[in-house]
Amino acid sequence: MLEILEDALAKVFSAFRSVNVFLTSDPPESREWGQNFTHVYAFIDEQPVDYLGIASFSHGKVTDRAAVRVDRIFNASYRASLNLYQLSNLIANTIAHEIGHTLGLDHSQLPTDVMHDGLDHRIHSLMPPSFHAEQIILMNNAIRKHKVLLA
DSSP: OHHHHHHHHHHHHHHTTTSSOOOOSSOOOHHHHTTOSOEEEEEOOSSOOSOSEEEOOBTTBOOOEEEEEHHHHHHHHHHTTOOHHHHHHHHHHHHHHHHHHHTTOOOBSOTTSTTBSSOOHHHHTSSOOOOOHHHHHHHHHHHHHHHHHHO
């Protein structure tokens, strides 16, 4: 289980390699960051929901909250008989999708896009997350605007 999550996080970090953002699975150092960071919660809960993840969103702006329901991802994986590699991809795509929202990205109409509304486990379990050039530019612009507002 831990190895699957580590693999998924490595894929998430790779997906954001061209985005001017610092990702860590460790709690942020309050002296360095204060409250200037986005919380992404990955958790398991017994409450039934019909989504894999959810995030605060404002088009073209940085927001501060996202949540990923790992239990729902495991459930979808089990129902679809995904292997461990596919499960890792689905976890990574879900986390990347929600972080994308917190960096100002809206949903995409392209079924294979990480930002497609309603990640399809049959598609998004087959490949690790990635963003195309326009999405990277939009996220970097949102981050740049956010830094100006904080200055």
